[in-house]
Amino acid sequence: MVQKTRHFKKDEDRIMPKPKTSTGQKNLIAKNLIELRKSHHISQRILAYKLQLAGYDMDKNVITRIETNKRYVTDIELKALCEVFGVTYEELIDGKSPLTPPASEN
Numbered sequence: 438m439v440q441k442t443r444h445f446k447k448d449e450d451r452i453m454p455k456p457k458t459s460t461g462q463k464n465l466i467a468k469n470l471i472e473l474r475k476s477h478h479i480s481q482r483i484l485a486y487k488l489q490l491a492g493y494d495m496d497k498n499v500i501t502r503i504e505t506n507k508r509y510v511t512d513i514e515l516k517a518l519c520e521v522f523g524v525t526y527e528e529l530i531d532g533k534s535p536l537t538p539p540a541s542e543n
Contacts, residue, residue, distance in 0.1 A: 469532040493517040
């Protein structure tokens, strides 16, 4: 049996592994997205609808895959979610309001 060796034309042709968090998650917003969505009392389907009305091509399956950490999130999707929820990138990614001091400072 002869094994085939793939020859790369250029370095760009090499497949690079996609980054994951130290815990193996594919995105940093899953938990915060769920919390935001629930605090606004909307379903995944309604969120997808709001995103589509805002001009973003995201359906319920995309939302589900992001929330279950089965999907990477693009910069455009981050922007869309921030716009729809009226939050900053920091709030979406870290779950913290940039204007709210840490609990130890209160």
